[in-house]
Amino acid sequence: MQRNRIRKTLFALFAAAALAAGATASAQEPLKVGFIYVSPIGDAGWTYQHDQGRQQMEKALAGKVTTKYIESVPEGADAERVIRELASNGYGLIFTTSFGYMNPTIKVAKQFPKVVFEHATGYKQAKNVGIYNARFYEARYLAGIVAGKMTKTNVAGYVAAFPIPEVLQGIDAFTLGMRSVNPKAETKVIWINSWFDPGREREAANTLIAQGADVITHHTDSPAVVQAAEEKKVYAVGYHSDMSKHGPNATLTSAVHLWGDTYTKLTQQVLDKKWKSTSIWGGFKDGMVDIAPLNKSVPKDVADLVAAKKAELKAGKLHPFQGPVKDQAGKVRVPAGQAMADDKLAVLDYYVEGVQGSLPKK
Amino acid sequence: MDYLVSILVATIAAGTPLVFAALGELVTEKSGVLNLGVEGMMLVGAIAAFAATAATGSPWTGVLAGMLAGAATALIFAVLTLTLMANQVAAGLALSLFGVGLSAFVGKSYESVSLDPSAPLTIPILSDIPLLGPVLFSQQPLVYVSWAAFAGIAWFMYRSRPGLVLRAVGEAPKSAHAIGYSVITIRYLATLFGGAMAGIGGAFLSVFYTPLWVENMTAGRGWIALALVVFATWRPARVMIGAYLFGGVTVAQFFAQGEGAAIPSQFLSMLPYLATIVVLVIISRNLNTIRLNAPVSLGKPFHPEVA
Numbered sequence: 001m002q003r004n005r006i007r008k009t010l011f012a013l014f015a016a017a018a019l020a021a022g023a024t025a026s027a028q029e030p031l032k033v034g035f036i037y038v039s040p041i042g043d044a045g046w047t048y049q050h051d052q053g054r055q056q057m058e059k060a061l062a063g064k065v066t067t068k069y070i071e072s073v074p075e076g077a078d079a080e081r082v083i084r085e086l087a088s089n090g091y092g093l094i095f096t097t098s099f100g101y102m103n104p105t106i107k108v109a110k111q112f113p114k115v116v117f118e119h120a121t122g123y124k125q126a127k128n129v130g131i132y133n134a135r136f137y138e139a140r141y142l143a144g145i146v147a148g149k150m151t152k153t154n155v156a157g158y159v160a161a162f163p164i165p166e167v168l169q170g171i172d173a174f175t176l177g178m179r180s181v182n183p184k185a186e187t188k189v190i191w192i193n194s195w196f197d198p199g200r201e202r203e204a205a206n207t208l209i210a211q212g213a214d215v216i217t218h219h220t221d222s223p224a225v226v227q228a229a230e231e232k233k234v235y236a237v238g239y240h241s242d243m244s245k246h247g248p249n250a251t252l253t254s255a256v257h258l259w260g261d262t263y264t265k266l267t268q269q270v271l272d273k274k275w276k277s278t279s280i281w282g283g284f285k286d287g288m289v290d291i292a293p294l295n296k297s298v299p300k301d302v303a304d305l306v307a308a309k310k311a312e313l314k315a316g317k318l319h320p321f322q323g324p325v326k327d328q329a330g331k332v333r334v335p336a337g338q339a340m341a342d343d344k345l346a347v348l349d350y351y352v353e354g355v356q357g358s359l360p361k362k
Numbered sequence: 363m364d365y366l367v368s369i370l371v372a373t374i375a376a377g378t379p380l381v382f383a384a385l386g387e388l389v390t391e392k393s394g395v396l397n398l399g400v401e402g403m404m405l406v407g408a409i410a411a412f413a414a415t416a417a418t419g420s421p422w423t424g425v426l427a428g429m430l431a432g433a434a435t436a437l438i439f440a441v442l443t444l445t446l447m448a449n450q451v452a453a454g455l456a457l458s459l460f461g462v463g464l465s466a467f468v469g470k471s472y473e474s475v476s477l478d479p480s481a482p483l484t485i486p487i488l489s490d491i492p493l494l495g496p497v498l499f500s501q502q503p504l505v506y507v508s509w510a511a512f513a514g515i516a517w518f519m520y521r522s523r524p525g526l527v528l529r530a531v532g533e534a535p536k537s538a539h540a541i542g543y544s545v546i547t548i549r550y551l552a553t554l555f556g557g558a559m560a561g562i563g564g565a566f567l568s569v570f571y572t573p574l575w576v577e578n579m580t581a582g583r584g585w586i587a588l589a590l591v592v593f594a595t596w597r598p599a600r601v602m603i604g605a606y607l608f609g610g611v612t613v614a615q616f617f618a619q620g621e622g623a624a625i626p627s628q629f630l631s632m633l634p635y636l637a638t639i640v641v642l643v644i645i646s647r648n649l650n651t652i653r654l655n656a657p658v659s660l661g662k663p664f665h666p667e668v669a
Contacts, residue, residue: 039577040466040470040473040577041473042473042576043473043475072466072577157620163627188620188622189619190616190619190620190627191619191627191631192616192631193627193628193631194581196576196578196581197581198572198574198576198579198581199376199379199567199571199572199579199581199583200581200612201572202571202572203372203376203612203613203616204616206368206372207368207372207613207616207617207620208620210364210365210368210369210372210617211617211620211621222572222574222576222579223476223574224572224574227476227479227572227573227574230479231479245476246476246574356622357619357620357621357622357623357624358622358624
């Protein structure tokens with residue numbers, strides 16, 4: 001009896017696998033594209049932006065693809081299970097959209113060589129695993145320019161999560177942008193050692209405001225910082241999505257991520273069977289980052305300056321880390337006439353001149 | 363001076379959710395019931411309060427909804443452990459997990475919606491006192507409620523007859539039963555009270571402190587409240603000290619960072635936990651105090667039939 005049941009189950013599994021294999025083999029079927037999200041989609045934030053990208057891609061390739069997303073997948077063992085489930089259910093292309101999915105993605109990819117994987121923000125590539133990331137810092141640089149023009153106290157506050165290169169790129173680029181228009185302005189940073197804790201984000205924001213910051217921004221996931229700025233009547237710069245509805249008066253602009261074009265491009269490559277594992281690190285030029293519309297309170301000359309700088313970034317004529325870049329000790333890290341190379345940028349581990357305080361040691 | 367004022371104002375706000383949750387749990391535990399579900403009850407209270415405020419526009423309706431939702435969540439625990447005699451530790455842990463999931467599910471459509479911030483209630487004249495005025499008398503109205511709750515609970519516990527009965531139930535349920543008190547009813551009431559207070563704590567977070575709903579927004583405050591009760595040796599005044607100490611060190615470490623103190627931020631993040639535990643252990647270091655204050659029957663089920 002027991003054995004019979006096992007046999008039946010095995011048979012059913014085989015049949016399902018055969019069906020799934022059949023589905024991928026036939027060219028007529030639309031390509032099944034899966035997305036794994038680390039948090040709920042909500043209506044703002046990291047995952048929201050990825051889902052906007054998914055929808056844009058699905059629209060652009062209507063009829064040729066079907067998409068499915070799984071949200072709130074914890075990084076780690078659960079992620080591996082979910083990724084494997086998609087891969088074994090006939091998904092031909094799977095986007096894993098958080099850093100912590102790196103190892104599970106690589107592991108599952110080995111077992112499914114015919115499935116294409118794209119992992120966001122990681123650094124491990126494989127034959128069937130491509131990686132993609134955005135130059136978030138370019139949008140930070142522009143936001144810094146707006147902040148530098150709008151601050152009256154010459155102190156900007158930055159609520160940050162963890163001292164990793166991605167976050168430091170943002171802090172440094174913001175500071176460089178700000179000081180390019182206002183050399184007296186400085187940035188104060190508070191690390192909350194969490195991506196997500198609205199209570200602490202707010203406490204940190206209030207602290208920065210009490211310490212004289214009149215523009216505050218954040219590299220954390222909730223709108224708590226923008227809300228705090230709205231309440232205390234100072235300016236804020238949002239992150240991930242346009243945060244202006246959480247602080248209509250406070251939000252000068254937001255540094256936003258755009259994934260839609262990249263998703264469409266990569267999916268098209270898979271459809272055309274021209275996909276190859278690549279590493280994408282795109283900015284304004286590639287349409288992967290942008291800044292949200294400026295607040296009404298930003299004067300026209302500032303808006304014009306930002307638009308001009310944005311055009312330069314788009315044309316590839318401006319690099320936020322254009323030398324000379326000095327660190328806090330005044331040591332020149334990037335000599336004049338050069339821009340910081342990507343390999344240096346990817347492992348950035350210091351504050352530039354104009355950031356107050358010392359960086360937490362590893 | 364302004365600096366000190368803003369640190370102290372922030373300290374009290376940061377400590378308030380802990381005050382509510384920990385005082386509620388204290389009453390529950392004093393009756394001999396160990397409810398580890400504080401985190402879950404806070405979250406359910408937070409989302410209920412948020413939803414009610416979003417629907418009606420009135421934060422006080424929200425607080426009421428949070429209170430009722432917290433009590434309703436505690437009722438599940440009470441039925442499981444007091445009527446059905448389930449293990450309290452297991453049921454409490456399950457309640458926490460349940461609360462996280464339920465609040466996330468209900469809160470899905472409220473993700474990242476912002477409420478209008480409520481202005482602090484400034485008490486005239488008193489708030490003009492230098493230093494103390496702005497710190498103590500220009501806070502969110504719920505902060506004053508938390509002080510009233512503290513005074514009420516301290517009085518109830520040690521100065522009133524029902525409080526004495528409650529403690530008796532926690533110390534010697536058999537004796538209390540023998541002289542005619544319904545142990546189970548009293549434990550039900552204490553558990554519901556604990557849930558209601560945790561719900562208010564959650565409501566303070568989602569409606570007043572950071573007026574928005576995000577999944578898991580209590581971020582561990584329920585567990586801290588639980589620990590506070592133990593380290594404060596079940597004394598209301600020490601719970602208050604612990605809660606504000608925790609809030610104060612959290613805020614102070616941000617100020618230190620903003621000033622550019624050369625201390626690793628990871629160490630500073632640990633500091634509130636460390637400082638609170640160390641201070642409470644020192645003030646409660648006498649083993650006799652712990653023995654005298656810990657409810658003897660804490661976590662032990664009571665069967666009236668076999669008593």
